[in-house]
Amino acid sequence: EIVLTQSPATLSLSPGERATLSCRASQSVSSYLAWYQQKPGQTPRLLISDASNRATGIPARFSGSGSGTDFTLTISSLEPEDFAVYYCQQRSNWPLTFGGGTKVEIK
């Protein structure tokens, strides 16, 4: 089973700042990594598929990069609605796995 480790667990930032979230895989997942956003009391939402492809309707301030074992989700300038928990998920191998999440909170 591929283990995904997200860091940091919590990121405290102000609106307008840049957020950089990390997801590290225990073995290579090529580019088969997705990112999701979950706001309190809401359903998860797909942001990025296959490392860098923004999903439909996702603002350009969200970008994904990386391949192999190291991946990054960048939010170029935080908007108030971006404060949420972010999860990565690999689809390289069965079983599918999620990372433990990074909470982006208002500083």
Added chain:
Amino acid sequence: EVQLVQSGAEVKKPGESLKISCKGSGYSFTSNWIGWVRQMSGKGLEWMGIINPGDSDTKYSPSFQGQVTISADKSISTAYLQWSSLKASDTAMYYCARGTGRPPYFDYWGQGTLVTVSS
């Protein structure tokens, strides 16, 4: 518009059985996987398993293998997650999600079904 609509919240006692549902619409139900994801209160997302309604190919996370059963009825575009004997530790929110790719990522999610197991 793609939609996944899940059945309503459930309150059950330990040892009882349960089957929750997820109805897809707005796309060809047999063209995508339907996966199930557990989220315990205040915790992260855990992948439980998945089914391809087109050919009934079903896969489970090792953590959930033998604990739940996933099925689908493509004639009514509905997938199911069932337990034969619930435990208090099954208390959680359960999401269904449409899977794209093989293996898939999840591009559309249901609204979630809250299952509470308490004596």
